[in-house]
Every structure is written in structure tokens, then in C-alpha cells.
Amino acid sequence: MPRPSAPPHAAGHRPKSPAKRSAPCASRHTSPARRTPAELRRSTKTRRHPLPRTLFGSHTQQRLPTSSRTDRITAVLPIKLDIQPAIRTDLGCLYQTDCMAVLPAISDDAIDTIFADPPFNLGKHYGSRVTDNQPVPYYIEWCKEWLQECARVLRPGGSLFVYNLPRWNVVLGHFLAEVGLTFRHWIAIEQKSSLPIQGRLYPSHYSLIYYSKGRPRVFRRIRTPIETCRHCGGEIKDYGGHRKAMHPDGVNLKDVWTDIPPVRHSKFKPSSRHSNSLSTKILERVIEMSTEPGDLILDPFGGSGTTYAVCEQRSRRWIGVEIEDVSPILERLRGSVTNHTNHDIVDSCPELQNDAALMASTPK
Numbered sequence: 001m002p003r004p005s006a007p008p009h010a011a012g013h014r015p016k017s018p019a020k021r022s023a024p025c026a027s028r029h030t031s032p033a034r035r036t037p038a039e040l041r042r043s044t045k046t047r048r049h050p051l052p053r054t055l056f057g058s059h060t061q062q063r064l065p066t067s068s069r070t071d072r073i074t075a076v077l078p079i080k081l082d083i084q085p086a087i088r089t090d091l092g093c094l095y096q097t098d099c100m101a102v103l104p105a106i107s108d109d110a111i112d113t114i115f116a117d118p119p120f121n122l123g124k125h126y127g128s129r130v131t132d133n134q135p136v137p138y139y140i141e142w143c144k145e146w147l148q149e150c151a152r153v154l155r156p157g158g159s160l161f162v163y164n165l166p167r168w169n170v171v172l173g174h175f176l177a178e179v180g181l182t183f184r185h186w187i188a189i190e191q192k193s194s195l196p197i198q199g200r201l202y203p204s205h206y207s208l209i210y211y212s213k214g215r216p217r218v219f220r221r222i223r224t225p226i227e228t229c230r231h232c233g234g235e236i237k238d239y240g241g242h243r244k245a246m247h248p249d250g251v252n253l254k255d256v257w258t259d260i261p262p263v264r265h266s267k268f269k270p271s272s273r274h275s276n277s278l279s280t281k282i283l284e285r286v287i288e289m290s291t292e293p294g295d296l297i298l299d300p301f302g303g304s305g306t307t308y309a310v311c312e313q314r315s316r317r318w319i320g321v322e323i324e325d326v327s328p329i330l331e332r333l334r335g336s337v338t339n340h341t342n343h344d345i346v347d348s349c350p351e352l353q354n355d356a357a358l359m360a361s362t363p364k
């Protein structure tokens with residue numbers, strides 16, 4: 001469905017495709033998902049390098065329980081709320097309500113990483129509870145309200161990512177600086193299926209702004225494979241004659257991501273949701289870059305649950321909110337949606353992890 005009344009900076013439309021039911025995944029969840037956060041942290045701290053290099057591509061879809069045994073997990077999540085979660089797993093829980101009913105119930109300084117992919121105010125129909133066509137000042141004020149809460153619940157050293165149109169993220173980034181967060185990156189994510197706009201440059205990226213509360217507690221280097229020609233397999237660049245000196249795992253992840261596939265094929269999204277799913281590759285990067293196993297991630301705009309599924313696969317705890325239908329999220333958490341292939345490799349950076357002295361010396 002086209003996005004009506006797209007403002008000039010809209011980077012095209014999110015890809016869509018006809019709904020089709022995918023085959024359910026047969027694999028079961030792995031034992032780390034059953035461990036408590038403290039156990040997860042302990043198991044990584046005992047190694048010299050908290051995490052071994054992880055080949056992203058080696059992670060496949062997992063089938064995860066959505067159990068009713070939730071006392072354990074809700075006990076360890078820093079949230080006090082009367083509403084019962086609509087979905088619970090051993091690692092997280094999802095509330096079906098307005099995110100502004102949930103965010104105030106989360107304790108201060110409690111979340112390790114926040115990822116937010118809000119509606120873009122492009123007139124998209126999400127359901128009867130969302131109006132995605134607000135006057136500009138109203139939309140900006142609404143974003144500031146939930147961002148203010150996000151800044152409050154983010155722990156010192158935590159990271160905040162907001163995925164939006166450049167037009168909105170320019171304003172929201174300024175606000176985040178005003179509330180005391182530290183700018184890290186403007187990540188441009190190439191959008192391959194955008195439409196040209198009369199009198200403007202061809203919009204071809206979405207923006208992912210990355211802020212932290214002081215100096216990041218966790219920042220792990222991600223390497224992407226050396227680019228090769230898809231026809232002949234030969235390497236495309238000569239790296240200025242320094243190819244031999246390059247790391248065998250690949251190049252440092254850049255702040256321009258041209259390798260994010262559109263979510264078109266039905267196997268990459270729940271059958272009950274036809275559009276607006278992000279690629280799992282974006283969430284894998286965000287989560288691996290900014291958290292360790294057992295850390296807690298918040299996504300206030302659940303959509304099809306991409307963030308929560310990646311958290312489950314990578315043994316991160318999570319809190320989610322979705323105001324509309326949550327059945328696509330349930331479907332994804334049950335393992336019937338395929339991840340995009342991802343050949344990134346993540347290094348561990350021990351010097352930036354759990355360094356109390358560093359945190360103490362960090363200006364807010």
C-alpha cells in the first residue's frame with residue numbers, strides 16, 4: 001500500500017509483498033535462553049574475552065516458548081505495571097498498549113539499549129489506534145514525549161537508536177542532545193526502492209541515529225566481509241594497495257549501510273503482517289554492537305517483533321510494546337519467520353565492557 005501524502009524527505013516506501021504462510025521452524029531454543037541474566041553475565045565474564053567472535057550468519061531462526069511461567073522474568077524486569085503482558089517468554093514480555101502507558105512504569109537507568117522505529121507520520125494505516133498523519137508540531141511533540149522517557153530509563157553507558165526519516169531525525173537528534181545524551185553516529189541505511197521526488201534529490205536512505213548516555217558501556221566492533229563481485233567472485237576494491245594488511249575477518253562496519261536487504265519475501269515477515277518489518281540484519285547489528293548477553297533491550301514500537309526475535313536468538317532480555325495487533329509478534333517469536341543472511345563478524349572489546357572506573361569518569 002503506498003504511503004499517501006509522503007513528505008518530501010520520505011525515503012520511499014517500506015517494501016511490501018503478498019502475505020503467505022511460511023513453514024514453521026523445527027529447531028528449539030537453546031539453553032542460554034533458560035538462564036537468568038546474572039548467570040548469563042557470569043558465564044561471559046569468566047572468559048578472558050567476554051564473547052567469542054560471533055559469526056552472525058551462523059544464527060538461524062529458533063523456536064521459542066511463549067510460556068505462562070512468567071513470574072521469574074517479570075521479577076527481573078525493572079517494570080511495575082498493573083497491565084498483564086500480552087506475550088511472555090523466558091527473556092522478555094510484550095505489552096499491548098500505548099508505549100506512554102508502559103515507559104513511565106520502567107525504573108530510572110534500567111535499560112541497556114533502546115531501539116525505536118516509530119511511525120513516520122506518513123499517513124500509513126497501522127490499525128484503529130494509531131493516527132499516522134498528525135500536524136508536524138504534534139508529531140514532534142509526541143516523539144519528544146517518548147524520547148524523554150527513553151532518556152530517563154536508559155542506564156548510564158546505555159545506547160539509544162532511533163530509526164526514522166532524515167527529516168524527523170534531524171529534529172529528534174537535537175532534542176536528544178538537549179536532554180543530555182551523547183551523539184555517536186548518524187547511520188545512513190540505503191533504501192533501494194524509493195521514488196524520485198520532483199524538485200528534490202532522490203531520497204535513498206533512512207536514518208538511524210545512535211546516542212549514548214555518557215560514554216558507551218558496551219561497544220563491540222563489527223566487521224563486514226570484503227566486498228566481492230557477485231558475478232565473478234573477485235574482490236571489488238584494492239583498498240589503496242593495503243589489502244594484505246587488512247584484517248582477515250573483513251572491514252570495520254561503516255556508518256553507511258548499503259547491504260540491508262528489503263523485507264519483501266513473505267518468509268522474512270509474519271504472514272499476518274504485510275509491511276513495515278525491518279530486516280533482522282539491522283537489529284542484529286544494533287544488538288551485537290551495543291549489548292552483551294543478558295542485557296536488557298527496550299523497543300517501544302513492536303510492529304512485527306523483529307527486535308524481540310533477535311533478542312531471543314541472542315540471549316538478551318527485552319521489554320516490548322505494541323498498541324495494535326500483536327499476533328504477528330507471536331508468530332515471529334514462535335519461529336516461523338526467517339532471518340536475513342548476515343555474514344558480519346563481531347569482535348569483543350573487553351576494555352569497554354563493564355568498566356566501572358570508566359563509567360565513573362564519564363561526563364553525563
Ligand SMILES: C[S@@+](CC[C@H](N)C(=O)[O-])C[C@H]1O[C@@H](n2cnc3c(N)ncnc32)[C@H](O)[C@@H]1O
Nearest residue numbers: 098099117126277278301303304305306323324
Ligand atoms: C514502523 S512500525 C515498527 C516495525 C518494527 N520495527 C518491525 O520491524 O516490525 C511502528 C509500530 O508502532 C506501533 N505504534 C504506533 N504508535 C504506538 C504507540 N503509541 N505505542 C505503541 N506502539 C505504537 C504501530 O502500530 C506499528 O506497529
